[in-house]
Amino acid sequence: MATRKTLAVGSAAGFSGDRTDAAAPVVRTLVARGGPAALIFETLAERTLALAQIARRADPDAGYEPLLDELLEPILAPCLKAGIRIVSNFGAANPAGAARRIHAIARKQGLRAPRVAVITGDDLSGAVHRKLLRDGIGASFDSLDVVSANAYLGAEPIAAAIAAGAEIVVAGRVADPSLVVGPAMAHFGWAANDWERLGRATMAGHLLECGAQVTGGYFADPGHKDVPRLHDVGFPIAEIDADGQCTITKAAGTGGCVTERTVKEQLLYEVHDPAAYLTPDVTADISEASVRAAGRDRVSLSGVRGHARPDRLKVNVCHEAGWLAEGEISYAGPGAERRARLAAEVLAKRLRPALEIRVDLIGVVSVFADDRGRLVKATPAGDARDVRLRVATAHRDRREAERLTREVTALYTCGPAGGGGVRTALRPRLDIVSCFVPRAAVHAGFELVGA
């Protein structure tokens, strides 16, 4: 095979709720650069899919990324014109619904109908899959109130969809790096067992999957790690060669920076054993990896290896898990910390034994602490003069959880002196159990959908 040109892959979202103005500068840069290119949006955290499944129950047309229009409208026309493939998991619980919406957006903008592919097979929430999930999770599965169950699919169906002519690939649950590996496989014609190349492209995908986290977002620490124009941080672009090696850069004319330090932080993000970063596609190995600056806002990654992919696929089963109740109240001025601590005692005495509460003294000790209150107890009372007391609890029964919000509100008249600014929240909780299922039990594929 002739050596194919470098593939440029831009990233325009790192989670559901990321900036919707990120994509345009990335696409402008890809267009100006010329040559083959793809654009990914990663919008699916573990819980996002369960929330999408709930939305779909209420409205059969819903259940895909709620910001889909805002994400796509600014860039759909230039991507179609320049042949930039769009690959995303923004289908969430309803990829077919997202595909219909994309066609509607194209019509509204007076564009021709794009060729959209929907990735299928990840959704295991149907009754037919119950036995499979029970085998994976065990008997505790029977007591779960399941909201969603999705297997992490890999790059193969994405690559196949692109090879079949798809301009936009809409997936639900796929492994985040596979959003990049898929278009690279299709472009370079890599085999599904080309572990070295898949391993390298997987780490390119890993560097892109969190959007600005590799270009100076989530990085600044003034005086130690300064980032220029953080308010306008640009999103990343990976230039991937035929061997899967990549150079990370970013959208032209934007803030942020790509340095060896930003790339190292993201390279190790959510990595456990560096020799075995597992995805459905490959076991990537960064134990011998290194990064090297290759010009302004350009960093090359090398030394990544790949080993055979895992035999089984990971499945996340999301289930209902009762209620989370939270309440906050502020104390300031002389004795503020003592008054906040007294308020916490009042709440604990009123709510026990049915409810155990977590106590945070914001401004004294909070997020570093633990739910059991060990660190708060070990921190002797001091004289902080501006303290926000925050308490939280969880319970299966909504009415029981709600007692916390009522008791925090009652501190206005029944608690220590001078408390103000009560805020309370009561939310349903979702929890996730993961299991592994045989690859053969999951039927990953794609469908090209008409306009």
Place this chain on the structure above:
Amino acid sequence: MSRKTTVALHALAHGRTGDKGDRSNVSLIAYRPEFLETIVAEVTEARVAKQFAHRKPRSVKRYVLPKLGALNFVLDGVLDGGVNGALNLDAHGKSLAFLLLELPIAIPAKLVPLLSDSKTSKIPRRRKQ
């Protein structure tokens, strides 16, 4: 024998926390190659376990990545069940890299001139217990 100075790990390294379920990983990346040897010697699994003691880690595993000038710590059981179960405002534990960066580190005198801005990396004052 050279005199030792004590600084917060924050003066020597930067890091980021990731979470999956009840497992947290904290990367630690040396600001300069010269710092790595001291970091590897000082930031042991045992010291990290102690720094996170109130979160009762089931295990602390350290990986050293010399080519990146970095370490990666994997801490099991420190997230009170993880993002969906914990009552913490920061249920992901995203702030935890900075708990590790508070660790006091004794450094050899030869490294002192290499510190970029030691003013902002003072050892945090803990309330006397």
